[in-house]
Amino acid sequence: MSIHIESFYHKDTSTWSYVVHDEDGYDCAVVDPVLDFDLSSGVARYDSALKLIEYIKQNKLHLQWILETHAHADHLTAAQFIKQQLGGQIVIGAGIKDVQKHFxxxxxxxxxxxxxxxxxxxxxxxxISLGNHEFIAHPTPGHTDDSMSYEIDGNVFIGDTFFHPDTGTARCDFPGGSAKKLFKSLNFLTSFPDDYNLWLCHDYPSEREPIAKTTVSEQKHNIHFKQSEGQVDAYAELREKRDSTLAVPKLIFPSIQVNIRAGQFPSDESNGRKYLKLPFSVTEG
Ligand SMILES: [Fe+2]
Incomplete structure (x- = not known):
C-alpha cells in the first residue's frame, strides 16, 4: 500500500502544506499548516486550515500527527486550530528549545x-508510525537550528532547505542559521536515492505555476547547489552574499511569537484582547 500526498498552496506566503495518508488506510498527518494572517489589521483567519480539515473529513481520515518542519518566520502555523478540531499530536525537532531560548x-x-x-x-x-508506514526524522539545520526533514516511503518533507531547483535554497541569516550547516544538510538530502521525492516547504515562482514536488535527481541541479560546485566555502559565500540583500520577512515577529508556542496565541491582556510584540529601536544616521 502506498502513501498518498495531497498538497495545498498558500499563495499569500508561498507555502506548501500537506496531508499525508495511506491510500487504503485511515491515519493521516498534516505537514506545515498555515494560519491566514493580515498584518495590517492583526486579524487571523482559518480559511486555509479549513481546506485541510475538509480534505481529512471528506476522506474519513484520522489525524495522528501535525508535523512542523521548523518554527517558521514567514507565516503563522495553524497547528493548534487543527489539533482543536481533529486531535493529533504537534511534532517538531528538539532544536526548537534553542529557537525558543533565543526569541x-x-x-x-x-x-x-x-x-x-x-x-x-x-x-x-x-x-513515528502512520498506519503501516513510518516517518523518520532527519535534522537538516542551516536555515534554523530546529529544522527537521521527515522521510516516509521514498518521500521527504524537506522544510526550508532546497527550494525548487530553479529558485535555489533557503536563507541562513536567522538566529542559529548557518550556510555551512545548510550545505551539509543539502548534501545529506541528495544522498537519498535519485528517485526519492523531496517535497518543498515553499515555492516562489515568477513565471510558472507553483511546484510542490521535486526529486533528488532534480535537486542535484539546483541552481545554488550547482553554482557552489560542491565546495562548502563557495556555497557559504554565495548564500551569505544573497542573504545580505534579503529583507526581514514581514511576518517574522507575529510568526515567531505564535510558532514557538506551537501555534498557541498570547494570553488575553486585562482588556480581554490579545497583542503581539514588535521590537522597536532607533538608528542614527
Ligand atoms: Fe522558514
Missing part, C-alpha cells in the same frame, strides 16, 4: 523554553 530573550517573552508546548519533540533517527 524568549530577544522579545522578552514569558514562556518556558523546554519545548513542552509541543506534544512530541524528535531527534535524529526517531520514528
Amino acid at each position: 524568549a530573550e530577544h522579545l522578552n517573552l514569558d514562556i518556558t523554553t523546554d519545548g513542552s508546548q509541543f506534544d512530541t519533540l524528535l531527534s535524529a533517527g526517531d520514528r
